[in-house]
Amino acid sequence: MKTIFEPFRIKSVEPIRMTSRDERRQLIQDSHYNLFGLKSDDVMIDLLTDSGTGAMSAAQWAAVMLGDESYAGSPSYYRFRDAVQNLMPLKHIIPTHQGRAAEAILFSIFGGPGKNIPNNTHFDTTRGNIEASGAMGHDLVIAEGKDTSSLHPFKGNMDIAKLEAYLENHGDSVPCVMLTITNNAGGGQPVSLENIRAVSALAKAHGKPFIIDGCRFAENAWFIKQREPGQQDRSIHDIVNDCFACADGMTMSAKKDAFGNIGGWLALNDDDLAETARACLIRTEGFPTYGGLAGRDLEALAQGLTEIIDEDYLRYRIQTNSYILDRLDALGIPVVKPAGGHAVFVDARKWLSHIDPLCYPGHAVAVALYELGGIRSCEIGTVMFGRQPDGTEVPAAMDLVRLAIPRRTYTQSHADYMIEVFEELHAMKDELRGFKIDWEPSLMRHFTCKFSRL
Numbered sequence: 001m002k003t004i005f006e007p008f009r010i011k012s013v014e015p016i017r018m019t020s021r022d023e024r025r026q027l028i029q030d031s032h033y034n035l036f037g038l039k040s041d042d043v044m045i046d047l048l049t050d051s052g053t054g055a056m057s058a059a060q061w062a063a064v065m066l067g068d069e070s071y072a073g074s075p076s077y078y079r080f081r082d083a084v085q086n087l088m089p090l091k092h093i094i095p096t097h098q099g100r101a102a103e104a105i106l107f108s109i110f111g112g113p114g115k116n117i118p119n120n121t122h123f124d125t126t127r128g129n130i131e132a133s134g135a136m137g138h139d140l141v142i143a144e145g146k147d148t149s150s151l152h153p154f155k156g157n158m159d160i161a162k163l164e165a166y167l168e169n170h171g172d173s174v175p176c177v178m179l180t181i182t183n184n185a186g187g188g189q190p191v192s193l194e195n196i197r198a199v200s201a202l203a204k205a206h207g208k209p210f211i212i213d214g215c216r217f218a219e220n221a222w223f224i225k226q227r228e229p230g231q232q233d234r235s236i237h238d239i240v241n242d243c244f245a246c247a248d249g250m251t252m253s254a255k256k257d258a259f260g261n262i263g264g265w266l267a268l269n270d271d272d273l274a275e276t277a278r279a280c281l282i283r284t285e286g287f288p289t290y291g292g293l294a295g296r297d298l299e300a301l302a303q304g305l306t307e308i309i310d311e312d313y314l315r316y317r318i319q320t321n322s323y324i325l326d327r328l329d330a331l332g333i334p335v336v337k338p339a340g341g342h343a344v345f346v347d348a349r350k351w352l353s354h355i356d357p358l359c360y361p362g363h364a365v366a367v368a369l370y371e372l373g374g375i376r377s378c379e380i381g382t383v384m385f386g387r388q389p390d391g392t393e394v395p396a397a398m399d400l401v402r403l404a405i406p407r408r409t410y411t412q413s414h415a416d417y418m419i420e421v422f423e424e425l426h427a428m429k430d431e432l433r434g435f436k437i438d439w440e441p442s443l444m445r446h447f448t449c450k451f452s453r454l
Contacts, residue, residue, distance in 0.1 A: 004319050004412050007312040011058060016044055024371050032450035033367055033435060035376050044374030045414055047403045050342045051215075052098075052255035052262060054407030056300060060259065063303040067296025072287050076295035076302075083302040087237065087309070088214070088244035090267035092274035094281055095291030095298065099215060099253025100125040102266035104132075105280045106211065106251055109273060110175040111135040118166050119178040119213075120145070120158045121185040124384055126178075126213060126251075128444045131389055135175075139397075140166060145186045146397050148336045148347040153227040154192040156183030156220075158199050167206045177203040180213040181220040181243070185380055187400065188216070188321075188340020190223035193231065193242060200246035209248040209270070215256040217243065219341030222314040236309040249273070256342065259304030259407060263297050313408075317341070320405060320415065327419045331426050342404055348381065349399035352432055357382050357395035359434025359454060365401045365425075367453075368432055373421030378402045383437075384446045 019027070019042060031037030040046060046053065068074040081093045096102045103126055110117070111133025122130065122137040130137040140162045144152035158179055167174060179199050181191045196212075203210040221239040225231050231239060244250060248270065254263035266281075268274045278288045285292035293301075307313065318341060325339040328346070336345035348362035355361040362379035369375040381399030388394060403418070433454050440449035 004316065004323055006408075006411065007310075007316050008057075008408060017041055019044065019374055021371060024374055028367060028370055032438070033363075033453065034449060034451060035366055035370060035378070036447050038370070038376060042374075043370075043376045045410065045418060046376050047343075047405065047418075048376045048378050050256060050404040050406050051253060052260065053409065054259055054261075055409050056259060056261065056304070057307060057408075059307070060300045060303045063299040064296040067294060067299045069295045072289055074289055074295045074298070076298040077289035079302045080298040083305040084265060084267065087217075087240045087305060088247075088250060088267060089241060090244060090247065090250060091269045092267060092271075092277075094266045094268070094274065094277055094288060095293050096264045096266060096281070096285055097292030098255060098262060099213075099251055099264040100129065101285055101292065102251040102253075102264050103129040105266055105277050105284070106249075107133045107135065108280055109276055110209075114173055115175050116170050116173045117176060117178060118158075118163060118174065120156055120180055120183050120191065122178070123180060123184045123213070124444055124446070126180070127385075132443065136389070138166065141183060141186055145183065145189060148187070148334060148345075148350065148398065148400075151337055153190075153338070154195060154223070155189035156181065156186055156191040157195040158191070160195070160198050160202065163199065163202055167202065167208070171206055171208075174206075174208055176209040176211050176248075178211045178213060180215075182216045182223070182341045184216070184342075185385070186398075187336035187345040188219075188343045188402075189336070190220045190227070190341065192228050193224050193239065194228065196243050196246050203248075209273075210246065212244065212247045212250045213252075214244065214250045215253045216341055217252075218257045218308040218314060219317065221309075222311075222318060223341065226318075236311060236314065240309065254301050254304070257308050258301045259308055260297065260301045263293050263301050265291070317405075317407070320412075323412070324403070324405075324415050324418065328422055331419075331423055333422060333426055336400065344403045344405070345380070346401040346403070347398065348379075348401050352429060354430060355432065355434040357399055358386070358393065359436070360399070360451075361434065362399040362401050363435050363451065364432045367435070368425055369401075369421060372425055373417070375403075375418060375421060378404065379446065383449070387440070387445055 113134035115135035
C-alpha cells in the first residue's frame with residue numbers, strides 16, 4: 001500500500017493555536033529572528049527538534065505511576081538499568097537528566113587543553129562540551145557524507161583511512177574515539193555495522209576507548225537491517241546489541257530513541273572511569289540511582305526502550321521522512337538524500353545560492369518557513385558551526401535546514417501542509433535575503449544570538 005499507516009491510535013490530543021502571517025512576522029521580529037526565542041504556543045508545527053518532543057504511549061504513562069522516588073536504590077532505577085543493558089551490553093549505566101549532561105561528565109574526564117577528539121561529526125552540544133573543557137573536536141565523516149545528493153547507503157560512516165592517519169599523527173593527544181549514530185549534523189545519515197566494527201578495531205589497536213553517541217540507535221539499526229548485506233533477517237534487538245558490543249562506553253539522550261520527554265545516560269565498561277563519572281554525577285546531577293531524574297521518568301524510559309525496537313513503528317517512522325523528502329525533491333528543492341532517520345534536511349546553500357554562506361542561507365529558510373506557515377525548524381550550518389574557537393568565522397561544511405519530526409506526534413495531514421508551505425516558498429525563494437548577527441554569546445551561539453535581516 002502507498003498510504004502511510006500510523007501503527008497507533010490517538011488517545012489524547014493537544015490543540016494548536018492558529019496564527020496569521022502578519023502575526024507571525026511580528027512575533028519572529030520580536031524574537032530578534034531567533035526561532036529558539038519563540039513561545040511554543042506561537043508555533044503551529046514544531047520541527048525545531050525531535051528531542052523530548054514525542055508522544056509517550058499509554059503503557060509509558062501507566063509506567064509513570066510505578067515510579068518510586070526513593071533517593072537511593074529505587075526499584076525504578078534497576079528496571080531502567082536492565083532495559084538499557086538488554087539492548088546495550090555495557091557494564092555501568094549512569095543516569096543523567098539528558099544527553100548533554102552525560103557529555104559534560106565524559107569530557108570532564110577525557111577533555112582538557114591540548115586534547116583532540118575525533119568523530120564522524122560532532123553535534124552542537126557534544127562539540128560545545130568538548131570545547132568548554134579546552135579540547136578540540138574533529139570531524140572525519142566520509143566524503144559522501146558532505147555530498148547532499150549522494151545516494152551512499154551509509155553516509156554517516158567514519159572515514160577509516162582518515163581516522164587511522166589521525167591516530168598515527170595525533171594519537172598522544174586523543175583520549176577517546178567517538179562515533180555518532182545516526183550522524184545528526186550530516187543529515188541524520190546512518191553508520192553501518194561494518195563501519196562501527198572497523199572504528200572500534202582501530203581505536204582498540206591504538207589503545208583508545210571507543211565511545212558511541214547513541215541517541216538514535218534504533219533508527220540506525222533499522223537502516224542497517226534494510227541496507228547492509230547479511231542483516232535483513234536479523235532482529236533490531238540483535239543488531240543494536242552488536243553495535244554496542246563494539247563500544248567501551250556511550251552517551252545517550254533518552255529524549256530521542258527512548259521515547260522520553262527527559263532523560264539520558266552515560267554508560268562505561270571501565271570500573272575506574274565509572275567511579276570517576278559517578279563522583280561527578282553526585283556533585284552535579286544526583287545520586288547514581290537517579291542521576292537527575294525522577295523515578296517516574298526512569299520507568300517511562302524503561303518502557304520506551306521496549307517500544308522503540310518495534311519494526312512496525314520504525315518502518316512508519318522512516319517512511320514518513322521519505323514521503324516528505326520525495327515530495328520536496330519533486331518540487332525541485334535540494335534535499336539531503338537519502339532520507340535520514342529522524343529528520344528531513346534541506347540544502348539551503350544550494351537552494352538559496354544568491355545568499356552568501358556568511359549571510360546564513362539556512363537561517364533565511366528557517367525564518368521564511370515560520371513566517372509563511374508557522375513551521376519552526378532548525379538551521380544546521382554556519383550559524384551553528386561557523387564560529388571558530390579563535391573567534392574567526394568560516395562557512396560550515398554545509399548549510400542545512402533540519403525538519404526534525406517528533407515521534408508519534410504529527411500525521412500525514414501535517415506533512416502535506418508542510419509540503420504546501422515549501423511549494424509557496426520555492427516560488428519566492430529568490431526574494432529571500434540573508435541575515436547578520438547583532439549579538440552572540442561566547443559558546444553555542446545559535447540558541448540565544450540576535451539577528452537582523454539584511
